[in-house]
Amino acid sequence: MSKFLVRNCDLGNLDDLSVKRVDILIENSRFAKIAERIDAREAYGATVIDAHGMLALPGFTDTHTHMYQTFIKGPLDDIPITDWLIKLFRIEDIMDEEDYYYATLLASLSSLRFGTTTVNEMGSFEYLDPIIQAFEDAGIRVTYGTSTTDVAENPETPIMSIDEALRRSEILYSKVHGRNNGLMKASVAPAGLPAVSREMAQALKKFANAKGIVYHTHLGEGKMETQNVADKYGLNGECEALYEFGILDKNTLLAHSIWLSDHEIDLIAQSGANPVHCPNTNMKISDGIPKIAQMLQKGINVAMGCDGEASSSTRDMVREGRAGSYLQKAITLDPTVMDAGTTFKMMTVNGARALGYDDLGVIREGNQADMILVNMEDDLAVVDNDHRIGNLLYAGDGHNIDTVFVRGELKVRNKKIQCFDEQQIIDICQRRIHNLNERIRKM
Ligand SMILES: [Zn+2]
Incomplete structure (x- = not known):
């Protein structure tokens, strides 16, 4: 050491x-x-x-990521969200094992280069081995969960049974949790209620509670999708559904959290759950703007994340923090909200706390x-x-x-x-991305 x-x-x-x-x-x-x-x-x-x-x-805590998307920044620029999601799933299918390894490695190294020391990844199960190898080779701290869905939100949504999801969660937990001398932790990561049933959400929450790991999900990202969930369950919103299902607590991370009523923000405050603000994604793919200032005022532990580069195009947490701060100042007409100190805490200790660390995110003996x-x-x-x-x-x-x-x-x-020749990694990734782009063009 x-x-x-x-x-x-x-x-x-x-x-x-x-x-x-x-x-x-x-x-x-x-x-x-x-x-x-x-x-x-x-x-x-x-x-x-x-x-x-x-x-x-x-070091920064990037609290919501899909690192493998570092290879697909360009092909998904400037297209409507429904097409974006379908195209994303199709591209994921034509990436091979080495693409997943190098995309995750490239994202991990650029995260480290920009001061991010911890990421909270919602990733693939099919390519779990090369992905966790890339995280280990980069030496970044990671919490890893596999994106899980069982409701066909669109024709490309991968569907699996609850038994299969639990089987995968068990395998992921045994391979990941505590790996790399404890730098890796496992999570469960159901994608979000538009594509996840009540039964699946509750089964994965039960698994997470039994293992003492976090539940990482998207919440209230698309306006229409959020309304569809509310209508399906006869409730006022997607967050209310999570509350009714018993999912909300301090070990739950809620990426985006945009389309929430004031009552739902109160439910998050009472439960101790952790929204994750991803402003570059929210702006670039036109999700909307979450009520972060209101959440902070209610004492909610809001973290920040760069999300996947297919939607944010960046792994730079400083750019992410600035975007979030400016957006909140603009929509509240209050320049005091998300001040620099608060924003850096969201980028560091709040994320560490959300991921269950009590000895991380603060420089202290x-x-x-x-x-x-x-x-x-x-x-x-x-x-x-x-x-x-x-x-x-x-x-x-x-x-x-x-x-x-x-x-x-x-x-x-x-x-x-320090641990890799940067130019060599850039050269390898340039070649692989070009090759992938050729395959995307023929899709
Ligand atoms: Zn995401």
Whole structure:
């Protein structure tokens, strides 16, 4: 296990946006000591990182992802949502095992490059082995669930029985949970009630409760689909249905959460469930705008996610946070909502908490050492050392992140991925994406 002494970094305070110059000792994958000065003898054997002038923040938690979609950013641009979903399913079917491996690897490496240390993936079961191998090779922290459906929302929706879903959940749990020295966790991931029956939702929730894992689903993303669910069950909304089915609690993650009544927001607040805001997707595929400011005001633990790149086109959590903050300011006519500190907490500790961690997402002695160092001294766009936290969010982007630690291991240094040759991965992925695009054209 590695040992690092990070010298002279400026530790960001997300409550008041101040910074404090400190040394940080990382040992046994945790923050062992944080102090104004750590004596070299205390850090004997540590690799010293000179972080002078760099802002230290917790690593980002990308709390809703479909990483394999990194290969299909282009083919799904600018088309209506129903066609988008059908085309997405068809493309997934013509991707092969190596496409899934490299797409997941590319997404994991670009996430790390942009400061994301944890992802919450809703992915494939058919290609589980190459996908989890890619996550393991990249060394990113991941919670993994397999997208599950049993209601034909469109002609391409994959249908399976509840028994089959439980069989897959059991296999996934045994292969994934605790893998890579505990960096991987399993989840259940029913896609969402437009494509999931009440019985399937309840069976998977029961499985999740028995295993102590999270229930990760989409909620209230499409306006029409949300109304269809409400009509089907004679209720006022999709969230009410989840509540009635006994799904809502603090171990439930609700990606999007757009089409909710005020009453449903109260149900989420009472239950402790965790909405995940994915604003770039919500804008690009015209889903709508969730009432995030209202949720925050009610004390709801809202996290953030980049979703899949077929809908968001990005793995950059800074761009995601900025988009979310601007949208809420614009629709509420209130510039104080989703302020920089709140937005960075949504991008870090709120996601970690939603995924069941109580020792992640905050740089504190004893916590797991997932941390980023931000270098804003080589970028014309972000010159102003007195407002670095706000400037990173509003003027910067993921390219400003210089150094990334995942559980005390160095993943990015000097803005370069450490465990792979970046150019080699880019070349391989360019070839594979071009080849896939040729197959898509013939579809
Ligand atoms: Zn999604």
